[in-house]
Amino acid sequence: MVWISRMCCRKYGNFVDNLRLYVRGGSGGMGLPRLGGQGGKGGDVWVVAQKEMTLKRVKDKYPQKRFIAGVGTNSSVRALRGQKGEDQEVLAPPGITVTNDDGMVLGKLNTEGDRVLVARGGQGGSYHSEFLPSKGQSRQIRLDLKLIADLGLVGFPNAGKSSLLTALSHAKPQIASYAFTTLRPEIGKVMYEDHKQISVADLPGLIEGAHMNRGMGHQFLKHVERTRQLLFVVDVCGFQLASKTPFRSAFEAVQLLIKELELYKEDLPCKPAVLVVNKMDLPDAEDKLSKLQEQLLNPHEFSHLLPDDMLPKNNMVFRHVVPISAATGFGIAHLKTCIRQSLDKDASMATDSLHRDKLQALRGAVPAKNTLTWGPTASV
Numbered sequence: 209m210v211w212i213s214r215m216c217c218r219k220y221g222n223f224v225d226n227l228r229l230y231v232r233g234g235s236g237g238m239g240l241p242r243l244g245g246q247g248g249k250g251g252d253v254w255v256v257a258q259k260e261m262t263l264k265r266v267k268d269k270y271p272q273k274r275f276i277a278g279v280g281t282n283s284s285v286r287a288l289r290g291q292k293g294e295d296q297e298v299l300a301p302p303g304i305t306v307t308n309d310d311g312m313v314l315g316k317l318n319t320e321g322d323r324v325l326v327a328r329g330g331q332g333g334s335y336h337s338e339f340l341p342s343k344g345q346s347r348q349i350r351l352d353l354k355l356i357a358d359l360g361l362v363g364f365p366n367a368g369k370s371s372l373l374t375a376l377s378h379a380k381p382q383i384a385s386y387a388f389t390t391l392r393p394e395i396g397k398v399m400y401e402d403h404k405q406i407s408v409a410d411l412p413g414l415i416e417g418a419h420m421n422r423g424m425g426h427q428f429l430k431h432v433e434r435t436r437q438l439l440f441v442v443d444v445c446g447f448q449l450a451s452k453t454p455f456r457s458a459f460e461a462v463q464l465l466i467k468e469l470e471l472y473k474e475d476l477p478c479k480p481a482v483l484v485v486n487k488m489d490l491p492d493a494e495d496k497l498s499k500l501q502e503q504l505l506n507p508h509e510f511s512h513l514l515p516d517d518m519l520p521k522n523n524m525v526f527r528h529v530v531p532i533s534a535a536t537g538f539g540i541a542h543l544k545t546c547i548r549q550s551l552d553k554d555a556s557m558a559t560d561s562l563h564r565d566k567l568q569a570l571r572g573a574v575p576a577k578n579t580l581t582w583g584p585t586a587s588v
């Protein structure tokens with residue numbers, strides 16, 4: 209049996225589930241001692257929830273990751289009370305926790321329009337401050353997508369997601385041969401010999417048109433967003449939802465699943481993912497798997513199998529493609545290893561990037577002349 213791993217069609221792992229930003233409130237305006245005038249307050253920085261936004265978009269749009277609000281205007285003879293500086297808004301998707309660098313929660317964005325104040329503007333100069341203004345609050349903040357599990361199972365109804373969760377963990381989700389057996393996410397824990405635990409969310413089956421809220425539609429996709437990585441599950445023999453709907457081969461099922469994720473939010477298919485090909489105990493499964501592997505390696509050659517509007521814009525990269533049988537247990541041990549490798553890889557990438565960010569912030573904060581030495585344990 210051939211195991212395909214790391215098929216590189218597109219740079220993977222660029223889904224962003226956390227972001228570190230520098231925010232600074234605007235400075236206040238100068239007061240006017242001669243006439244007792246008060247300078248304007250500096251603008252504030254807010255994080256505001258907007259449905260269409262993703263953390264990746266914030267990162268791409270503001271590569272410097274710095275948000276500084278406007279300065280309050282000085283008090284003048286014409287306007288004794290200076291004007292407030294302009295507020296700065298960081299748009300972020302709902303489902304975000306905002307913390308400071310020490311992990312203290314500043315606020316949560318649950319639904320569209322929720323706002324969290326992350327840096328106050330400085331006071332304008334006035335009688336109490338000898339007419340001198342104060343600076344705005346400055347700090348590093350973190351935006352973290354609230355996760356429900358490390359892994360989310362993505363697949364059409366009946367692919368065997370719940371059966372897989374049972375094979376991987378001690379969870380006992382409902383399993384049946386009819387579609388939409390699972391109606392809400394069930395979380396199971398996968399245990400490793402070194403006592404590490406990984407949480408896996410069994411999600412309701414996805415159908416074509418889910419991005420338009422068909423079937424469990426958005427309810428399902430909202431959960432997909434909140435898992436660290438994805439485990440695509442397809443039936444090696446393909447799938448047909450009902451007698452009136454077209455039959456889809458395993459390859460078509462993969463393409464359609466990617467398309468649904470992409471149409472819901474374009475960066476969802478950038479999440480690290482593993483493809484699980486289930487029901488390998490069924491007749492002709494080996495031949496069908498070989499065909500699927502060939503198609504996955506050259507997806508463009510097989511693009512005629514689906515209408516253009518059903519093809520994903522970019523092909524997803526699977527870190528591993530693992531044939532299994534949830535029914536017999538075949539391939540489950542190998543799958544557990546692949547999952548662990550994939551999550552460990554991301555964890556170490558995240559640590560490296562945090563260290564890089566902190567180092568960069570430190571370099572920015574220290575005058576060039578100063579030389580600093582720090583060891584690997586130095587806290588920045």
Ligand SMILES: Nc1nc2c(ncn2[C@@H]2O[C@H](COP(=O)(O)OP(=O)(O)OP(=O)(O)O)[C@@H](O)[C@H]2O)c(=O)[nH]1
Binds near residue numbers: 371386391534
């Ligand atoms: N032959 C075979 N049947 C399987 C395997 N895994 C699951 N099944 C069967 O496939 C059917 C669907 O399994 P589920 O685990 O409920 O599928 P699901 O993806 O969770 O389905 P929904 O919750 O409806 O989305 C059941 O009848 C299972 O017994 C397998 O590896 N081999």
Ligand SMILES: [Mg+2]
Binds near residue numbers: 369382383389
């Ligand atoms: Mg299920």
